[in-house]
Amino acid sequence: MAKLPFSFYQGTDVNLLAQQLLGKVLYTRLGDEITAGIIVETEAYKGVEDRASHAYGGRLTNRTQTMYERGGISYVYLCYGIHHLFNVVTAPEGVPHAVLVRGLEPLQGLELMLARRKMLVLKPNLTAGPGALAMAMGIDRSLNAKDLLGDEIWLEDQGALLSEPEIVSCPRVGVDYAGEHALLPWRYYVKGNRYVSKPNR
DNA sequence: GTGCGGATGAACT
């Protein structure tokens, strides 16, 4: 096991963190059920100054509280009343930066993922897209604010798992309401990977 | 207490 160290999550350059998370491995262990996937798509949300962020303008509520805690924990919330979205909280306590994980390449526990998604055969949409991958990994709000160095949900560096991990950046998805901030190229993904949601943007 | 809308995905035409 080579879990990402506490220090990895303390940087304040959330865009750099978002790129560095590509190729890392996300694990969940729920009871005896272990699943894992390689991160291939992320988006950076830059705290108080980012209109697309829940913490824009310093907003502090029961939900956004998690983002203000020190880096190295999870931030999981419900979107559209249906989908759970998983984020990695970064930066020191008081700085609400987070990275949304939008795409995973399955690595371990494929049968479990298929069962959780009620799918019979492997298709890229098993884990392409933030709501889809959360369901496949068994992530819901009970995994909010968990220590990412714990044994329920964590990240590892297993070296170069992707061939030619060319990184592409482009505007973020679904944040049109954020005005000019919607145009910032703060989405990052591995070029050509099948588990990237909406590849042509 | 009430009302509105969302960092989506799937199933349609």
Add this chain to the structure above:
DNA sequence: GTTCATCCGCACT
């Protein structure tokens, strides 16, 4: 391309 499922969080009264 369009529609809809489905419900919590947030702002406001």
